[in-house]
Amino acid sequence: MDEKVTHLKLKSPAKINLGLKVLRKREDGFHELETLFQMVALYDDIELELRPSGIELAGHAPGIPLDASNLAWRAANLLLQQVPAGSRQGVRIRLTKRIPAGAGLGGGSGNAAMVLLGLNVLWDLKMPREILLSLAAELGSDVPFFLTSPAAIGRGRGEILESVQPSEKFYVLLVFPGFSIATAWVYQNLNLKLTKGENNISILHKFLSESRIADLGTSLFNDLEPIVIERYSVIQVIKQALLALGAKGVLLSGSGSTVFGLFDNPEQAKIAYAKYESGDGGLFLAETVTRFSEFLPREMLSYP
Secondary structure, three states, X not given: OOOOOOEEEEEEEEEEEEEEEEEEEOOOOOEEEEEEEEEEEEEEEEEEEEEOOOEEEEEEOOOOXXXXXXXXXXXXXXXXXXXXXXXOOEEEEEEEOOOOOOOOOOHHHHHHHHHHHHHHHHOOOXXXXXXXXXXXXXXXXXXXXXXXXXXXXXXEOOOEEEEOOOOOOOEEEEEEOOOOOOHHHHHHOOOHHHOOOOOOHHHHHHHHHOOOHHHHHHHOEEOOHHHHHHHOOHHHHHHHHHHHOOOOEEEEOOOOOOEEEEEOOHHHHHHHHHHOOOOOOEEEEEEEXXXXXXXXXXXXXXXX
């Protein structure tokens, strides 16, 4: 008989959007998107400890609420509601945050996904993939991605996913300018008439799957970027600085505020990291994630 798992240590990765196309506004108020997600090895740490009952959230998470408004807590509570009352257990969740909040890197979404995955093991629920993905979509548009594949095309609100064969590893220099941007503000100010360019997710997909990083870099696009740069001119300054340091391509990730630069040469990426003056923000050098086994513990590898 397998020994019961009572404690799990998880890594929760960040994501970048290599392309983001806004197609139209939907009747439900959301926007129809097409995007190319890629996980990167910048991690929050999550510890799950089995408790008899209740959900407790603690940890080191500057500027992030450790209460029922936190996506990790909401994920645990949503999963708990799927369990018959007489069979429910509890959990203590400890978060150590490294991924900045409101940065376009999916930190909170990844946390929620890892809590769903981890509690499926800790509570011995054996819930199938389809149910966890459905719960993830209730929590947020980006959450299902972190349960799907290290790289994926997202459609709909981003929750309709097509796994993508990852490229060979490349390197990403992430610059967080020290302030967050509300996703809702970006979409409210988006002018859809200005997003009808020829940018194509399938081209990015081709370059990514063929590990053509230089071509990928020159093809990056984000329909949300112009409205963000219009208000926050420092985003353009960061992009120019990364290009000057040899990045093969630069882009705002998601709705921002993080800007990333792609590098296909690790030494050049390290030199750029050493030379970049990050000011009041944060600077992170990460490689891309190509397999779940890079961050998931052995007990959870059977899921993806």
